[in-house]
Amino acid sequence: MTAHATPPFDRLRQLLLLLGSDxxxxxxxxxxxxxxxxxxxxxxxxxLGDQLFSPQSGPHKATSDAPDFTGMDWRLMAMWCLAKAPAGFLTKRQHDFLCNVAGYDRPPSEKQTEFLRDLAAKVRKVAMP
Structure with a gap:
């Protein structure tokens, strides 16, 4: 296996979404x-599975009101939200935000990170009751 390079998150996001094709x-x-x-x-x-579903940061952690996504890459967190949010749960603004964040090359601002974490907590509540 080659040395680890930065994963191409925008491409991974596209491919993950295509997995749901009819x-x-x-x-x-x-x-x-x-x-x-x-x-x-x-x-x-x-x-990839560890990034999306690790016990420290992913959806299989014991449920709580404020899940701890510490250590999870913001792009993976956004992709997780897009993958786990039930149809119609996200507003257009939230969906667009997650799509944009998933393609960021640099970390989001503090305000954007807070919005992402809050959104992830809401998605987790409905996706992992």
Missing amino acids: HDGEALSAARALVKTLHKAGYDLHW
Whole structure:
């Protein structure tokens, strides 16, 4: 495996969203491309799973009013919210915000980070009752 490079979060986000396609061929192609993209950056699906669902920061932690997403990359947190939010739960503004944050090259501002964490907590409450 190659040395770890910064994962291409914008591409990973696109591929994760394509996994939900109604077209089987498109979803399968997205899955294969996801694995290939991770591998090129020196990562694998285990790494991605750990980022999305680690006990310290992910949705499988014991439920609480304020989940601790400490240590989770903001792009992965945004992708998690997009993946876990029930249909119609997010407003257009929230959805657009998450899409934008998932593609950021630099960390969001303190205010944006707070909004992201609050949004993640709300999504977690409805997605992981």
